[in-house]
Amino acid sequence: MSNTLPKNKMPTTSEKTKMMTDQLPLTTAITPSQVTDEKSRPSSSTTTHQVPDTKTAIELDKFNAFYGDFQALHGITLKIPDKQVTGFIGPSGCGKTTLLRWINRMNDIVPTARAEGKLQIHDLDVLAKGTDVVDLRRQVGIVFQKPNPFPKSIYDNVAYGPRLHLKLSRSEMDELVEWSLRKAAVWDEVKDRLKKPALGLSGGQQQRVCIARTIATGPEILLMDEPCSALDPISTGGIEDLIYELREQYTIVIVTHNMQQASRVSDMTAFFYQGNVVEYGPTEDIFTRPQEKRTEDYVTGKFG
Numbered sequence: 589m590s591n592t593l594p595k596n597k598m599p600t601t602s603e604k605t606k607m608m609t610d611q612l613p614l615t616t617a618i619t620p621s622q623v624t625d626e627k628s629r630p631s632s633s634t635t636t637h638q639v640p641d642t643k644t645a646i647e648l649d650k651f652n653a654f655y656g657d658f659q660a661l662h663g664i665t666l667k668i669p670d671k672q673v674t675g676f677i678g679p680s681g682c683g684k685t686t687l688l689r690w691i692n693r694m695n696d697i698v699p700t701a702r703a704e705g706k707l708q709i710h711d712l713d714v715l716a717k718g719t720d721v722v723d724l725r726r727q728v729g730i731v732f733q734k735p736n737p738f739p740k741s742i743y744d745n746v747a748y749g750p751r752l753h754l755k756l757s758r759s760e761m762d763e764l765v766e767w768s769l770r771k772a773a774v775w776d777e778v779k780d781r782l783k784k785p786a787l788g789l790s791g792g793q794q795q796r797v798c799i800a801r802t803i804a805t806g807p808e809i810l811l812m813d814e815p816c817s818a819l820d821p822i823s824t825g826g827i828e829d830l831i832y833e834l835r836e837q838y839t840i841v842i843v844t845h846n847m848q849q850a851s852r853v854s855d856m857t858a859f860f861y862q863g864n865v866v867e868y869g870p871t872e873d874i875f876t877r878p879q880e881k882r883t884e885d886y887v888t889g890k891f892g
């Protein structure tokens with residue numbers, strides 16, 4: 589079996605710019621999806637492949653997540669490597685978004701949501717009561733399924749977060765906006781219309797402006813929840829190229845339903861099923877040498 593596409597993009601050399609920045613407001617509401625069949629839930633053990641010896645950015649150990657009485661995630665144990673792309677794949681309702689949204693505590697805004705176990709970003713205990721959520725979200729940016737630019741100009745979208753928390757001169761802000769838009773590979777397309785509404789851009793351009801807005805605030809980790817699901821194939825290709833380039837500088841976690849996308853952009857892949865991580869390892873292993881039948885069936889399209 590082999591449905592892996594080769595990694596077709598080479599990373600570019602990244603700038604080493606470092607910024608002191610702050611968070612963006614939360615703008616998107618969670619969408620509940622299908623309810624899991626409790627009886628058919630598999631055991632919570634994870635098959636882990638030989639994992640390259642790299643620094644860990646995010647560590648989970650026996651992590652459980654609940655919505656009221658419903659347990660959405662069961663004993664998740666994962667080490668997400670630093671400065672790599674980790675893909676979360678699995679059928680609808682298996683808990684991918686739930687986990688993504690715990691990484692920067694976005695689930696705090698869901699009244700029934702709670703979590704227990706270990707969820708650590710470097711030395712930071714994400715679930716601890718004393719954790720500064722503002723600071724956490726400064727480290728962990730999120731990009732959503734549908735591009736969600738603010739009803740403002742392109743420039744003001746990108747400058748929004750930095751303006752809240754940084755005292756920059758006009759020229760410093762111009763520089764930061766340009767740097768962010770360049771980093772998000774959309775500068776050439778928007779440089780002559782920075783004062784025009786971001787909502788007037790194409791979907792793919794809007795998504796790249798949203799990525800620029802996220803990186804303008806200086807995160808170390810980028811969470812992406814199906815960032816291409818609302819985009820056409822050409823825009824999707826543009827975002828995938830961008831993810832590949834950003835991985836040199838950011839730890840990226842991406843939820844995707846697109847198996848080809850997962851195999852193209854991810855270094856590591858975790859296959860989720862009914863609230864468990866069934867199998868986790870280098871993407872090539874998951875797609876070409878899965879050890880679990882359920883993984884093989886999923887990546888070959890037998891169910892989904």
Ligand SMILES: Nc1ncnc2c1ncn2[C@@H]1O[C@H](COP(=O)(O)OP(=O)(O)OP(=O)(O)O)[C@@H](O)[C@H]1O
Binds near residue numbers: 621624684
């Ligand atoms: N706010 C909520 N309240 C109650 N249950 C929820 C809520 N959000 C998600 N769920 C439930 O938690 C489980 C996991 O949902 P989640 O959205 O994390 O899955 P997913 O794998 O990301 O699905 P999809 O691929 O469809 O986005 C599902 O059974 C879902 O119905």
